[in-house]
Amino acid sequence: MLKTADGVTEAGHVCFDNVQKSYDGETLVVKNLNLDIARGEFLTMLGPSGSGKTTCLMMLAGFESATFGEIRLDGQRIDNVAPHKRGIGMVFQNYALFPHMTVAENLAFPLRVRKMGQADVEKRVQRALDMVELSEFGSRMPAQLSGGQQQRVAVARALVFEPQLVLMDEPLGALDKNLREQMQYEIKHIHEQLGVTVVYVTHDQTEALTMSNRIAVFNDGKVQQLASPPDLYERPENAFVAAFIGENNKLMGKVEAIDGDTCKVVLDNGDKVTALKVNVDAVGDRTTLSLRPERVVIAPEGSADLDNVFEAEVRELIYLGDHIRTRVKVCGNDEFIVKVPNSSHSPDLARGAKVRIGWITQDCRALDA
Amino acid sequence: MAQADAGTEDLTRDASGQMVTADGVPLKQSLKRAERRRKLVAFGLVTPLLLFLLVVFIFPIGQMMWRSVDNPQVVNALPLTLEALEDWDGQGLPDEEVYAALASDFRTDMERARRDQFSGPLGVRLNYELSGARGAVARTVRNVPDFEAPYKEAFLDSHRLWGDVALWKVIEREGRPLTTAYYVAAMDREFDADGNIVMRDENRQIYINLYMRTLALSVAITVLTILLGFPIAYYMSILPMRYSNLLMIFVLLPFWTSLLVRTTAWIVLLQQQGVINESLVALGIIGDDGRFSLMYNMWGTIIAMTHILLPFMVLPLYSVMRTIPPSYVRAAKSLGATPFTAFRKVYLPQTLPGIGAGAVLVFIISIGYYITPALVGGQSGRMISNEIARHMQQSLNWGLAAALGTILLIGVLVLYWVYNRLVGAQNLKLG
Ligand SMILES: Nc1ncnc2c1ncn2[C@@H]1O[C@H](COP(=O)(O)OP(=O)(O)OP(=O)(O)O)[C@@H](O)[C@H]1O
Ligand SMILES: [Mg+2]
Numbered sequence: 001m002l003k004t005a006d007g008v009t010e011a012g013h014v015c016f017d018n019v020q021k022s023y024d025g026e027t028l029v030v031k032n033l034n035l036d037i038a039r040g041e042f043l044t045m046l047g048p049s050g051s052g053k054t055t056c057l058m059m060l061a062g063f064e065s066a067t068f069g070e071i072r073l074d075g076q077r078i079d080n081v082a083p084h085k086r087g088i089g090m091v092f093q094n095y096a097l098f099p100h101m102t103v104a105e106n107l108a109f110p111l112r113v114r115k116m117g118q119a120d121v122e123k124r125v126q127r128a129l130d131m132v133e134l135s136e137f138g139s140r141m142p143a144q145l146s147g148g149q150q151q152r153v154a155v156a157r158a159l160v161f162e163p164q165l166v167l168m169d170e171p172l173g174a175l176d177k178n179l180r181e182q183m184q185y186e187i188k189h190i191h192e193q194l195g196v197t198v199v200y201v202t203h204d205q206t207e208a209l210t211m212s213n214r215i216a217v218f219n220d221g222k223v224q225q226l227a228s229p230p231d232l233y234e235r236p237e238n239a240f241v242a243a244f245i246g247e248n249n250k251l252m253g254k255v256e257a258i259d260g261d262t263c264k265v266v267l268d269n270g271d272k273v274t275a276l277k278v279n280v281d282a283v284g285d286r287t288t289l290s291l292r293p294e295r296v297v298i299a300p301e302g303s304a305d306l307d308n309v310f311e312a313e314v315r316e317l318i319y320l321g322d323h324i325r326t327r328v329k330v331c332g333n334d335e336f337i338v339k340v341p342n343s344s345h346s347p348d349l350a351r352g353a354k355v356r357i358g359w360i361t362q363d364c365r366a367l368d369a
Numbered sequence: 370m371a372q373a374d375a376g377t378e379d380l381t382r383d384a385s386g387q388m389v390t391a392d393g394v395p396l397k398q399s400l401k402r403a404e405r406r407r408k409l410v411a412f413g414l415v416t417p418l419l420l421f422l423l424v425v426f427i428f429p430i431g432q433m434m435w436r437s438v439d440n441p442q443v444v445n446a447l448p449l450t451l452e453a454l455e456d457w458d459g460q461g462l463p464d465e466e467v468y469a470a471l472a473s474d475f476r477t478d479m480e481r482a483r484r485d486q487f488s489g490p491l492g493v494r495l496n497y498e499l500s501g502a503r504g505a506v507a508r509t510v511r512n513v514p515d516f517e518a519p520y521k522e523a524f525l526d527s528h529r530l531w532g533d534v535a536l537w538k539v540i541e542r543e544g545r546p547l548t549t550a551y552y553v554a555a556m557d558r559e560f561d562a563d564g565n566i567v568m569r570d571e572n573r574q575i576y577i578n579l580y581m582r583t584l585a586l587s588v589a590i591t592v593l594t595i596l597l598g599f600p601i602a603y604y605m606s607i608l609p610m611r612y613s614n615l616l617m618i619f620v621l622l623p624f625w626t627s628l629l630v631r632t633t634a635w636i637v638l639l640q641q642q643g644v645i646n647e648s649l650v651a652l653g654i655i656g657d658d659g660r661f662s663l664m665y666n667m668w669g670t671i672i673a674m675t676h677i678l679l680p681f682m683v684l685p686l687y688s689v690m691r692t693i694p695p696s697y698v699r700a701a702k703s704l705g706a707t708p709f710t711a712f713r714k715v716y717l718p719q720t721l722p723g724i725g726a727g728a729v730l731v732f733i734i735s736i737g738y739y740i741t742p743a744l745v746g747g748q749s750g751r752m753i754s755n756e757i758a759r760h761m762q763q764s765l766n767w768g769l770a771a772a773l774g775t776i777l778l779i780g781v782l783v784l785y786w787v788y789n790r791l792v793g794a795q796n797l798k799l800g
Binding site: 061062063082083084085086087088089090092093094096098099100109110113114157158161167 | 694696697699700701702703704705706707708710711714715718719
């Protein structure tokens with residue numbers, strides 16, 4: 001938190017401060033949310049369905065009120081500001097293009113309600129159309145556009161009145177994979193060009209990883225971790241984030257000894273592992289070890305530089321071109337995945353073969369149980 | 370996969386290169402056969418309804434339109450007279466020859482069995498055009514067996530109208546199998562002495578005023594149902610199903626109670642000594658002598674019909690509103706529109722198809738509504754359909770009733786056409 005003495009955020013453009021939200025008065029959908037978003041940042045809220053992402057966005061846009069806590073925009077509380085006075089652009093999941101207006105009329109709408117002169121309106125609409133490469137489509141009705149084109153119009157409309165902050169709620173959810181990737185790139189590009197602050201909601205982790213400056217991982221109404229994409233992937237802070245982002249091998253055990261920033265863990269089948277101490281407090285705690293499949297190596301005999309080496313049995317091989325996804329049984333876990341690169345010096349593996357596998361301490365993180 | 374391959378192999382070509390199915394029938398032909406079967410089935414399914422409509426709807430409407438121009442009475446009763454009248458110049462009374470023909474027509478008629486006689490309908494028909502004509506025919510027919518030449522005098526003695534040129538003009542004019550006379554009367558017009566169509570005397574004009582009033586009342590009722598129905602439909606569309614269903618029951622209640630029960634309720638509520646007036650007097654809002662007349666006048670018709678027709682507005686509105694996601698209005702607000710602008714520019718236009726459908730339903734139903742105005746409308750709340758009913762049931766002038774009905778039908782069709790041009794075209798753009 002970047003707070004001055006009087007409690008007003010300085011650097012934060014958007015600030016959630018101890019925000020709670022309940023719809024029914026019985027359960028908290030958002031539990032104590034604290035979030036600072038910097039000006040010009042691309043922040044993604046990522047999380048499973050029902051984790052409260054849309055609710056947060058709606059509170060920010062003003063369509064839901066916070067049950068407790070403050071939301072500030074540029075240091076000003078916005079709880080009592082009506083949605084239409086907040087000046088926040090928004091892209092809805094179903095685009096919400098007004099079906100009875102042409103594309104150009106849709107884009108002109110925010111300008112017209114601001115009583116902008118006709119010439120200015122036309123100029124800006126044209127610029128916005130150019131920006132999303134739909135210059136020729138101004139006179140079409142939204143229903144006459146493809147999904148991707150509608151999506152771009154929705155983005156252009158949310159930006160045409162030059163808001164400082166744009167909210168996007170799963171804007172690409174309805175598009176197919178190729179179009180999605182293209183649109184991710186375009187939105188990212190527009191963000192960099194205009195320098196607006198974007199708060200983006202998705203439950204597609206690839207999308208979050210490729211687009212964001214920072215990602216807030218939501219679960220159960222709480223931000224589990226707020227970090228940049230590499231940090232989130234390489235250094236998850238709890239078991240949920242480790243499992244939710246990317247592929248992850250899980251080993252359950254108990255902390256036996258702590259030694260500085262590493263610890264010794266006895267797994268449930270009795271094997272002992274050294275791991276990075278991340279989210280365990282004391283000897284005797286239960287812990288989940290998290291290990292990325294690409295950080296595990298099939299160890300040639302006598303290899304010494306790995307801290308943890310175990311005997312494993314190959315259960316399944318899936319050929320994926322650039323690598324071979326190998327499922328092995330190790331340390332009592334037979335869902336353990338190893339990604340074996342498809343290179344000339346990788347060992348030949350067969351089903352049922354016994355191999356030695358290993359990893360270094362730094363890649364194995366001891367998280368909460 | 371294997372099946373698809375087999376399919377392609379089955380499709381071979383015959384000598385002329387046409388595609389044929391496995392058993393050698395040209396593909397087009399077998400396709401057509403399949404299509405024809407489907408069409409026959411579809412047609413078979415709607416046939417009962419078509420027949421039903423034909424019998425109870427199209428045929429009666431055709432009958433009605435036919436009746437409004439059908440004019441057999443004079444032609445049937447006076448064939449010889451009409452022939453003799455062909456030489457009449459229309460100035461002064463006809464010649465003896467015509468009167469002789471008339472006597473002979475009446476005698477022929479008297480020889481027919483009583484219920485096949487044409488003179489009764491003739492008298493009624495002539496009376497529509499000239500009052501007193503019925504009496505003239507009735508009395509003369511009775512006397513005609515005793516008439517002797519010269520007939521002209523005998524007729525003039527029998528009833529003075531036989532010496533009135535006007536009657537002869539009517540006979541000549543209506544001596545044709547088709548007539549426009551009912552339409553002329555329905556438009557509050559009549560024929561003057563020279564046979565021109567002119568407006569009736571001011572105090573005998575009723576129908577045009579009645580049409581106008583019907584139109585005005587229908588518009589008022591339509592507007593009222595929109596004003597009352599829109600908010601409730603909107604509210605129902607945003608409530609959870611559970612509550613909106615409950616509200617729907619209240620909206621549909623008018624459908625489920627008998628009209629007579631409701632009429633009684635309205636009388637209790639609206640009459641001069643009714644609940645509303647008594648409460649207002651008790652509250653001191655109006656004086657005892659300032660009670661409102663809410664029944665047996667125009668207000669009665671408006672209040673009662675608005676109540677009855679409200680569901681026809683609410684249902685289409687509701688079904689349209691249910692499909693408008695809340696995100697549109699939210700989007701409008703997030704783009705800077707005030708709640709009112711968001712409503713007017715974004716929400717309202719999307720409900721237009723519902724408003725249009727509801728308005729057409731309510732308007733068309735109310736323009737032909739009969740029973741409520743008859744029960745609570747009094748004199749100033751009467752509508753054209755009450756007049757049509759009166760001619761059907763009391764004055765028995767079916768020709769005039771048919772003409773009034775046909776005009777109403779054409780009016781509705783024209784209004785519908787206008788609506789279609791105005792709103793229908795816009796709807797296309799909405800699509
Ligand atoms: N209007 C509402 N009334 C009552 N409960 C609601 C309402 N909107 C959302 N909820 C509840 O709040 C919780 C969070 O919902 P929210 O829409 O914020 O989830 P989300 O993270 O956006 O999920 P998704 O990825 O599926 O869109 C859910 O349990 C949901 O049932
Ligand atoms: Mg959501």
